[in-house]
Ligand SMILES: Nc1ncnc2c1ncn2[C@@H]1O[C@H](COP(=O)(O)OP(=O)(O)OP(=O)(O)O)[C@@H](O)[C@H]1O
């Protein structure tokens with residue numbers, strides 16, 4: 312909480328002639344449709360609360376009309392919330408007077424728009440320097456800063472073009488450069504890549520991640536594309552009908568969607584690119600230590616109904632694997648556990664993406680061992696789970712993947 | 715057939731009383747308008763008088779060339795030359811002075827009013843019926859209060875012209891400002907622009923092409939008033955037309971009339987060219 316950059320607290324935004332009067336009715340649980348029918352007011356956002364950490368990319372996702380734009384416009388008070396507070400660095404910006412608000416917008420926060428919102432009577436460079444111009448930064452200085460930012464977005468050489476002479480992707484780069492030129496702490500991006508075609512969009516996503524790597528802004532990013540949300544978001548908030556229905560990391564949302572709406576939403580996402588080994592591994596019930604010997608190993612396997620078991624040392628570092636066949640053979644031939652130990656185990660790091668594990672799973676004869684950085688065995692992944700795209704344990708989810 | 719019952723209203727009298735009242739109450743204002751208008755017109759006229767005739771031709775040529783094409787420039791200069799050969803050079807200068815003064819005053823008054831209407835729904839609602847009335851009322855009607863307030867002469871002509879030609883620039887300014895892409899306005903807002911910065915750096919420049927279309931219309935309407943305005947003593951080409959009517963002088967009527975047409979063509983094309991130029995870098999959507 313101490314380091315949350317932005318905190319919004321029970322924020323609601325109602326559109327209509329007497330927005331405040333509608334709040335109690337929403338509180339009583341009336342739906343958005345009922346409210347519209349009875350009072351003619353539109354519930355844009357209702358009772359949204361969230362905290363956004365410094366330096367994270369926070370994605371707000373939801374279907375069209377779910378209130379994403381309405382919410383993001385509250386962060387720089389393009390929409391004034393009907394109710395609730397918004398704290399940025401601990402200050403409630405809803406209570407700002409107009410000069411404080413102006414200063415806040417000039418210094419702390421900048422926005423990138425879906426349709427770019429560029430000034431088509433100004434050249435690219437003049438667009439980028441706009442934010443500095445209205446802060447009365449000297450012409451020379453703001454030109455220089457604008458040039459630097461034009462370079463950051465890879466548009467060097469386009470200084471004197473007009474926005475209309477650029478492609479959509481390039482125009483949005485100008486939009487991004489214009490926002491960055493002000494060196495804001497917080498970057499608001501309302502579906503910035505939605506108007507671009509898929510190839511350019513992917514390129515821009517990677518570039519945004521790249522820029523973020525260097526600049527470490529706090530980014531609030533809106534999209535209705537789940538893949539985009541999970542690719543970019545450190546955390547994701549899902550909205551429906553003006554309400555925030557779940558907030559969490561992409562992994563937690565994938566693993567435990569809060570309701571059917573979200574399950575539906577994430578149905579067609581490519582999980583293998585989001586889930587890491589850690590998320591799909593099974594925690595071992597049975598583990599055998601080297602000094603336990605073959606008999607214990609066989610007993611463990613029989614009790615747990617498994618055909619092989621991992622062998623670890625005292626600090627749980629992986630030593631190898633024994634199969635039930637080898638173990639029984641070994642007892643007959645009076646060998647030790649060490650003799651029949653198979654060290655040809657494929658190990659994967661616990662933060663490797665499932666997508667990257669697939670080739671390894673194809674080659675391996677045994678379950679994959681999942682280890683943490685220091686070599687400690689954390690769990691294992693059955694090949695069939697990776698290959699069939701199954702998430703461990705949740706058998707019912709396999710129905711989604713029958714095709 | 716039955717007669718209309720003996721009910722009489724005296725709306726006309728009331729208006730007349732009201733105009734009397736205005737003349738007394740707002741004497742200072744009218745003096746001010748008189749002062750400004752006559753200053754403007756005298757200034758412009760003095761300037762045009764000071765220009766040698768050939769330099770004026772060159773100027774017209776350059777305007778046509780810059781905003782349209784080389785051939786247009788030549789053609790416009792030739793038109794002006796023709797008017798000179800009709801012996802109407804001085805009258806033409808007078809007419810240009812009146813039209814220019816009226817247009818300048820129209821812009822100075824009209825653009826701020828249009829901006830205000832764009833920002834205030836209430837003001838816009840109040841203004842709209844007045845603008846409608848100004849545009850649809852027969853233009854002769856303005857001549858009466860004009861004489862009343864300013865006497866016979868050029869100032870009255872400008873006043874009558876103003877009332878007639880003001881609405882398009884006001885309307886189009888309002889329309890243009892309201893029509894600026896809301897996302898563009900929001901993006902300016904999101905950077906913390908003040909109201910004034912927003913207006914001067916974003917809204918007006920964005921609105922300029924449409925406003926220029928208003929300027930073009932206003933200018934044409936001012937020119938259309940030239941003959942009517944001569945009834946309250948405006949000098950220039952209109953006066954010549956009026957004289958030719960009185961004398962049934964076809965030759966003079968034609969020459970003065972065609973001179974007005976020439977002016978109209980030149981002014982329309984040049985202001986249109988200026989508007990196009992502002993449009994140039996605009997989206998082709
Ligand atoms: N200025 C406004 N006046 C009235 N209603 C509005 C206004 N802005 C948004 N709304 C309503 O608020 C609701 C949420 O709209 P919003 O634009 O925030 O949705 P969104 O999630 O951004 O959708 P999209 O993906 O289409 O951009 C909608 O029902 C919309 O009609």
Ligand SMILES: [Mg+2]
Nearest residue numbers: 379380381502
């Ligand atoms: Mg939106």
